[in-house]
Amino acid sequence: MWQKNRCLNVLKGIACILVVFNHFHWDGIAGNITYVISHLGVPVFFLISGYFLLGGGDRRTEKFIGKIFHAWKLLLLHLLLYLYNFFFETIFVADVIAPKSDIVYELRNIFSLGAIKTCLKWSTTLYGSAQWFLVALLEAYIILYILYKVGLGELLEKYSLTISILLFFVHIPIRILIVKLGITSVWGMDTGQTAIVRNTLFDALPFMLLGVWLKGNKEKIKLHNYQLIFIAMTGIVVSVFESYITEWFVRPYKIGCVLYVGTIVADLALFIYAINNGSKAGRGFWEYIGEHLSMTIYFIHPLVGKYIRMLIGENVIQESIIYRSSYPIIVVFMSISIAHIVKKITNYSADAKQKAIVGAANVVVSDTRNTAIFILCSFILLFSMLS
Numbered sequence: 001m002w003q004k005n006r007c008l009n010v011l012k013g014i015a016c017i018l019v020v021f022n023h024f025h026w027d028g029i030a031g032n033i034t035y036v037i038s039h040l041g042v043p044v045f046f047l048i049s050g051y052f053l054l055g056g057g058d059r060r061t062e063k064f065i066g067k068i069f070h071a072w073k074l075l076l077l078h079l080l081l082y083l084y085n086f087f088f089e090t091i092f093v094a095d096v097i098a099p100k101s102d103i104v105y106e107l108r109n110i111f112s113l114g115a116i117k118t119c120l121k122w123s124t125t126l127y128g129s130a131q132w133f134l135v136a137l138l139e140a141y142i143i144l145y146i147l148y149k150v151g152l153g154e155l156l157e158k159y160s161l162t163i164s165i166l167l168f169f170v171h172i173p174i175r176i177l178i179v180k181l182g183i184t185s186v187w188g189m190d191t192g193q194t195a196i197v198r199n200t201l202f203d204a205l206p207f208m209l210l211g212v213w214l215k216g217n218k219e220k221i222k223l224h225n226y227q228l229i230f231i232a233m234t235g236i237v238v239s240v241f242e243s244y245i246t247e248w249f250v251r252p253y254k255i256g257c258v259l260y261v262g263t264i265v266a267d268l269a270l271f272i273y274a275i276n277n278g279s280k281a282g283r284g285f286w287e288y289i290g291e292h293l294s295m296t297i298y299f300i301h302p303l304v305g306k307y308i309r310m311l312i313g314e315n316v317i318q319e320s321i322i323y324r325s326s327y328p329i330i331v332v333f334m335s336i337s338i339a340h341i342v343k344k345i346t347n348y349s350a351d352a353k354q355k356a357i358v359g360a361a362n363v364v365v366s367d368t369r370n371t372a373i374f375i376l377c378s379f380i381l382l383f384s385m386l387s
Contacts, residue, residue: 010274054215061148
């Protein structure tokens with residue numbers, strides 16, 4: 001009988017908050033260290049996607065298609081959310097009625113052929129913030145589905161670890177060497193930009209394949225909990241040192257790194273710890289976030305940060321050390337709080353609908369619709385703060 005992995009939900013909750021700190025962190029050394037550590041966040045979700053990807057026996061194709069459509073729905077919802085915010089800012093926040101021609105011009109730029117090509121090629125955000133994750137996830141699912149469909153699934157599973165290592169080798173040392181050699185562009189993308197490696201091929205796929213490998217080989221990994229924690233902590237420390245060494249090595253060029261060897265090692269150790277201790281974590285704050293709020297927080301936190309900055313005032317934040325140092329914490333707190341409130345609202349709405357359907361059995365409310373309601377309610381609450 002299947003049982004949910006509580007420890008994995010705790011890891012998801014921590015990873016979710018690390019994603020927020022990746023976009024909102026402090027200045028100086030503390031900010032640099034936080035930024036490097038925060039890169040542990042996104043890979044956790046790719047690992048989870050890979051770990052639970054296979055299985056299902058004869059229904060494997062159906063499972064693949066379901067995951068592809070789920071990722072597509074999330075991507076569409078994310079895009080619609082930020083388009084909604086675009087119109088809201090244009091009409092209400094800016095307090096102007098923009099000419100229809102200006103709005104059409106902006107939309108044509110957002111959905112231009114060049115922007116769509118770049119999005120498909122490099123898994124970049126089409127419009128919004130942090131959208132690349134959903135683009136990469138969707139593309140990775142499609143690639144893996146095609147490989148399994150043409151009969152390469154078993155080969156892929158057999159060599160999943162080797163393929164991951166090769167892709168990571170391109171992501172880190174090859175990319176750093178390319179920047180150091182002064183090569184500024186590859187296939188139309190600036191080599192110093194994170195998008196050159198933070199994409200389907202060099203981020204999503206290698207971590208998902210690691211998840212696939214762990215699913216089939218977890219029994220072979222004979223490490224105690226204390227050893228896994230030690231490896232994870234060591235990986236985190238090493239990743240911080242790697243960031244400074246990389247910055248020094250590529251001078252005078254600039255490079256936006258998102259992964260280090262230490263990051264990969266730490267993520268793997270924490271993930272193995274979570275899957276080995278699935279039933280040992282009791283219900284708590286982090287488990288609740290991971291199980292119920294992580295996707296909503298991912299969707300809304302960039303806009304939460306944006307509107308908090310607007311509410312407090314850019315000058316106030318920059319000039320006040322108190323506001324500047326507390327700003328990331330405020331964004332985290334507000335994102336969690338709003339996600340929790342709208343979760344309660346939608347739970348109440350779902351319960352009311354179930355009770356209204358007399359005699360209905362096993363009523364299932366659409367996760368996608370619930371997510372949409374989460375987000376819409378979040379913004380109603382945020383916008384009311386600005387009025």
